[in-house]
Amino acid sequence: MGICSDRSVNYLKSLNLNVILHPQEDLAPLALLGEYGGARGIIGTLGQLTEAQNGDLPQITSGTAANINGQKSSKLPIKLGLDILGNIIGAMGGNLGVTAAYEHASKVEFTYSGVTRYRANTIQIGDYLAASKVRWDHPILKKYLFGKGKLYVLTEIVTSKKLGVTAYNHDNSTLSLEVPVIKELVGGSLSVGHEGETTTIVTYEGDKELAFGFVAIELSGGDRGDDGDFDLMFRPVNPGAISFGVGAGQGVVFADFEGALPMLAVADPETLGESQLAG
Numbered sequence: 001m002g003i004c005s006d007r008s009v010n011y012l013k014s015l016n017l018n019v020i021l022h023p024q025e026d027l028a029p030l031a032l033l034g035e036y037g038g039a040r041g042i043i044g045t046l047g048q049l050t051e052a053q054n055g056d057l058p059q060i061t062s063g064t065a066a067n068i069n070g071q072k073s074s075k076l077p078i079k080l081g082l083d084i085l086g087n088i089i090g091a092m093g094g095n096l097g098v099t100a101a102y103e104h105a106s107k108v109e110f111t112y113s114g115v116t117r118y119r120a121n122t123i124q125i126g127d128y129l130a131a132s133k134v135r136w137d138h139p140i141l142k143k144y145l146f147g148k149g150k151l152y153v154l155t156e157i158v159t160s161k162k163l164g165v166t167a168y169n170h171d172n173s174t175l176s177l178e179v180p181v182i183k184e185l186v187g188g189s190l191s192v193g194h195e196g197e198t199t200t201i202v203t204y205e206g207d208k209e210l211a212f213g214f215v216a217i218e219l220s221g222g223d224r225g226d227d228g229d230f231d232l233m234f235r236p237v238n239p240g241a242i243s244f245g246v247g248a249g250q251g252v253v254f255a256d257f258e259g260a261l262p263m264l265a266v267a268d269p270e271t272l273g274e275s276q277l278a279g
Helices: 078-092 097-102 122-130 141-145 179-186
Strands: 018-024 031-036 039-045 060-064 107-113 116-120 150-168 191-194 201-224 230-236 243-247 251-254 265-267
Touching: 018 078, 031 141, 039 243, 078 097, 078 107, 078 150, 078 201, 097 179, 107 201, 116 122, 122 150, 141 150, 141 201, 179 191, 179 201
Parallel strands: 018 243
Antiparallel strands: 018 201, 031 039, 031 150, 060 116, 107 150, 116 150, 150 201, 191 201, 201 230, 243 251, 251 265
């Protein structure tokens, strides 16, 4: 279940993204990602960080992510790569028994196709927060804004329903795989094929757009200003610095911050306090 390597967090760093370990369908910019006591997961949305106001939330725009389409991830050791591939195939609706097809591979790399980018303008997020009153005293939010807690707002996510996988031999040459064998192993509703004329890139395509990467900024409570209220501090999050994921029926899966990653743990939603954040 666990992926215990910093490579699982930063394999999309070259694409300027952080990793969603278990790709998911129902994720959008302006989601709040909370980290506390070794647990990290989505706890709410930007609108829940502030008291009700008349202003609108920042607009979310979408478009083709031309800088990501066709680009390759870093090459991953086969065990780690298959752990990640298994998560993606499972999220697409396929079975996780694809490991046997890669028994002779040493490394794999991923290529994303048909990528859509959903983005909230960072300046608009700042304008919204500057015009709002942060719920500093909220019993859940304050543990993320001060002390040991951390709070992030997702400013961008990227989605795709098609993934290409290239396998490599121990001598770094590409490995051809039998698509009919993989189709039988994967099952489910996935479409399995080759990318174009090549026989070395196997493609997996589901029927849902799944978020697999994100960009975020960190929010935190600063000193009190002249008005007696706390200042809200902003800090960009570097690509490859954080990750999170949700396993079906497993609760939330978390990774340590800044690539330390000594372990991944499964936390109950009550640990994050997400059930108490409404209102």
